Amino acid sequence: ILAFGVLGNYAARVAAVAKREESLSAGEVVLPTQLLLLALRHGLGRALALVFVQTSVTGVWYFSIALTNHNAASCAFGRESARLGWAHRQVRTCADWDTQCSFPRSVFLWLGLNYHTLHHLFPTLDFCHHGRAQRVLERVCGRHGVAYRRATFLQLYAESLRTFRGDC
Numbered sequence: 001i002l003a004f005g006v007l008g009n010y011a012a013r014v015a016a017v018a019k020r021e022e023s024l025s026a027g028e029v030v031l032p033t034q035l036l037l038l039a040l041r042h043g044l045g046r047a048l049a050l051v052f053v054q055t056s057v058t059g060v061w062y063f064s065i066a067l068t069n070h071n072a073a074s075c076a077f078g079r080e081s082a083r084l085g086w087a088h089r090q091v092r093t094c095a096d097w098d099t100q101c102s103f104p105r106s107v108f109l110w111l112g113l114n115y116h117t118l119h120h121l122f123p124t125l126d127f128c129h130h131g132r133a134q135r136v137l138e139r140v141c142g143r144h145g146v147a148y149r150r151a152t153f154l155q156l157y158a159e160s161l162r163t164f165r166g167d168c
Helices: 002-018 026-042 044-071 079-083 086-092 103-108 113-121 127-144 153-165
Strands: none
Touching: 002 026, 002 044, 026 044, 044 113, 044 153, 086 113, 103 127, 113 127
């Protein structure tokens, strides 16, 4: 299922543009342009196969990370959620890892999703500010007694797999 995520999202986006629910952006031309250039060089069959392999690998990696952001056991909690304020709920329902890494590592390895709590709290904050904002977030959480948990990606991924199995 994850292997088809990128193509599925692309198809949904193109359909929304076709229905005039969303406007066309430059990003919509990248995939067909890539496919055309590959087809001119390698033929249509091989071009389709190459694009599928590329989008499948990207999809499995991206959606594995994205699912880990919200499905680690530490993110799952029940009725107490309704009693928490909005910001507190964002901190409790997100998982972060490798938050001390370099900017290139965050962007190229983790696609910026290692700072997911910041993304929920400040969705328009540019990636380049995540390192400094992370330090502020941790200080503010500590000052207000908000439990903020950081773990390794492998720990959180394992928790997510257990959550999907229903072990949590």
